[in-house]
Amino acid sequence: MYPKNTWYVACTPDEIDGRPLGRRICNESIVFFRGDNDRVAAVEDFCPHRGAPLSLGFVRDGQLVCGYHGLEMGCDGKCSSMPGQRVRGFPAIRTYPVVERHGFIWVWPGEADKADPADIPHLHWAESDDWAYGGGLYHIQCDYRLMIDNLMDLTHETYVHASSIGQKEIDEAAPETKVNGQEVTTSRHMYDIPAPPFWQNALRGNDLDPDVPVDRWQICRFTPPSHVMIEVGVAHAGKGGYDAAPEDKAASIVVDFITPETDTSIWYFWGMARNFKPQDEALTESIREGQGKIFSEDLEVLERQQLNLLQHPQRKLLKLNIDAGGVQARKIIDRLIDQERAADRPPETSRAV
Amino acid sequence: MYPKNTWYVACTPDEIDGRPLGRRICNESIVFFRGDNDRVAAVEDFCPHRGAPLSLGFVRDGQLVCGYHGLEMGCDGKCSSMPGQRVRGFPAIRTYPVVERHGFIWVWPGEADKADPADIPHLHWAESDDWAYGGGLYHIQCDYRLMIDNLMDLTHETYVHASSIGQKEIDEAAPETKVNGQEVTTSRHMYDIPAPPFWQNALRGNDLDPDVPVDRWQICRFTPPSHVMIEVGVAHAGKGGYDAAPEDKAASIVVDFITPETDTSIWYFWGMARNFKPQDEALTESIREGQGKIFSEDLEVLERQQLNLLQHPQRKLLKLNIDAGGVQARKIIDRLIDQERAADRPPETSRAV
């Protein structure tokens, strides 16, 4: 229950540094590696010789060598050579459109002829020296939509992340959800409140007093299939909030790419992009570590929520105003899935004949 | 395959001390917590908001607060409040009749309107200063009836517990099984035999010579759904055995409450009640530790027996005289299950119309 004709984040470049990476994405077993001229390639993780996973092998001269009997696979899914064999008649394996961009490897698990790299979202912060990025990856046993819900309703911060970014003022400020084409935005602004510990640190990191009242904002943006970018920040109270001058605020973008592995498991790429002190690598690392700790607090809730839902498949959940972001995001996802299914069906007229 | 309209031991008070406890009982996911005035409450472990387990949350002012988005659940299964929400229209969740008594929390997993706390068994030893009790909990992967069989046929002590309470004289003394209404009693008396190590310790604990011949008894009492109380003891030989004066014997009650988790797993509450030196807490602890070690020896046998039976579902087992206690207990259980099923069915006459 996920769109397949779309770009997902498959991995980060360091994961295919000098070795192939096997990863299941949308239930497809795929191996990623650097082929000719170090260009990233993605093919089925299945050697046509005897079915061993190609990801157990190694890369040599841009070819993926099977670690069992040495079949050499090219980026085009065709066997290029094998010791002692003529390989011309060997069956090819499936390739997947794959692009390296903005610091990520993107894969298109659906029909290859529909893949257009222009559809990969533009990440301005990834291409500018004014910004720094740090992030990580979690493997979580839940439906990818539960993670979207999680990120579009930040009232959970008060409970799940009580000691870092949570505060009761989040619950008290009603969010506003808007749909604009395929983009869903849920915004919340809080005024004249104390900064919670994570943001006190960020203020300090930006040479601002952490102990005075702040205005705080959270602007969650969903785009299909499952990307959620969240503008977050605090400004000294009364300086303009979200629109305050850079010297009065600490702001950043929470970056979330959620890639379905199966119907009930995900690869969750999380991170934070910031445009203050972008060259300060120690700060990047300390933010990354803090965020990693905070985001790990969601894992148990999500996995236990998933188990509960599997045991009660018939039960309807509530759709409150705080859930509007996730609800709208699911509508867009459902529409995309329906479109893919409709395209797979023969047209009505031909069936009527 | 267990009665549901009955009282089971759900947990002990220490397990809900300051925090909720999620536990599956008779395949129902239930969360136990102390609600208003510290009275114990039991509701479905499923938040009506988004399906997270309520047991991941916390208790505040007698309300169970969901750890995901802060929904507050009352002991009546109704949402009492939620930050920023009107909760009047929220769907209620199921509650379970629950009673704290005799040092245990008792739950009724079936139809609530049939629950009568008067049906909770009276445990005289739990309410008297002349008695002391110590016990523990094991989670075992087996049908609860295999544990009943185990406790109603103590010839297994000779093999499973050879170094502590087992002795060949158990096998050699034929047991007597009687059924009295819903109670099954299997008794065994052994005369003029050596005391095995566990009972030598108990004699010492009671200031009696451990090295002289003893009379030993085991009186196992099953009552539905799955409680087994076993009067056990030794007296110096010829002093009257079971009826000997307190100063000539060491006696106690083995306490077993067996609560089905699923069809093939149980929560096994074991313990020992004694009426000698009841104030000696060090003795209570040392007996508890010894019993815990002995009873842990049953786990592998029970779990492996369960696996074997699952692999050979068609195979008939023997019903020897030593098995009579378990056999009779199962008859009573089957009758209760049949009664529950009959009550669930529409009456014959209405179907005939």
Add this chain to the structure above:
Amino acid sequence: MYPKNTWYVACTPDEIDGRPLGRRICNESIVFFRGDNDRVAAVEDFCPHRGAPLSLGFVRDGQLVCGYHGLEMGCDGKCSSMPGQRVRGFPAIRTYPVVERHGFIWVWPGEADKADPADIPHLHWAESDDWAYGGGLYHIQCDYRLMIDNLMDLTHETYVHASSIGQKEIDEAAPETKVNGQEVTTSRHMYDIPAPPFWQNALRGNDLDPDVPVDRWQICRFTPPSHVMIEVGVAHAGKGGYDAAPEDKAASIVVDFITPETDTSIWYFWGMARNFKPQDEALTESIREGQGKIFSEDLEVLERQQLNLLQHPQRKLLKLNIDAGGVQARKIIDRLIDQERAADRPPETSRAV
């Protein structure tokens, strides 16, 4: 999908030294033990009393005593006694033909009346003082035929065992496969090549210069149901290769008995028999250790290959010249399975009546 009317290696004598061994073979749960006069016995691992695994018990005076309630099982599958019971009417359990020979315990998991110990393969190296043997056992999650394929196509050594016995010359030398009745032989000879590390050690062990060119051979012999004996060795180049005099070569037999546990798991008995320095136990141990390390490298490939094949059951694999040994072995196995099935069916004529 394995023949059952055949002899498999069940275990080695040390595994039943003083205690019973429970092992699943061809999906049959069997317990092996030393019965009367220390003769090996094999019966169902299921106590007819209450279904506990008999392998949890112990052996006393040639009888297998159930560790739960003391039922004593004889080698003939009949209960010989039980404390306090008359056992004459107890149901018997299944016995399995079992033979101790050549340093292994052999079991026949199929129809007992068809078992003939004369069909156990003769292992000349196991009965001669001129030979030494060392080996071990791995439990692997794969179809037993994947392991046969592995052993009949040694080009995998170049990739899986690159640092010990692999070398590119293996891939470059085409193998020759021959079928002779139920025996499949795949041979490869390589001339005037460097010896890889394992064979350099073996040359040293045989007091031969390890740094001069050698001729190397690999002669894999499959016999049903799943035995693979591989003659392997190196001789100083030009001395006659396989036929060189003992003082010019280091040679041995790789011994592989592959016993199906289930459809997708095996007990893999591996070892090496050699006829040089047979009394040198330190050498036996060092070879055993080296071989164990090398053979452990196959486990991940085989288990991951198995998972891949389960996910793509419809996909056809290649059958190259290097795969001919495995392909021919499977043909023989399939024929044996077909014969067993045909024998299980009623004859055509009687059905036509």
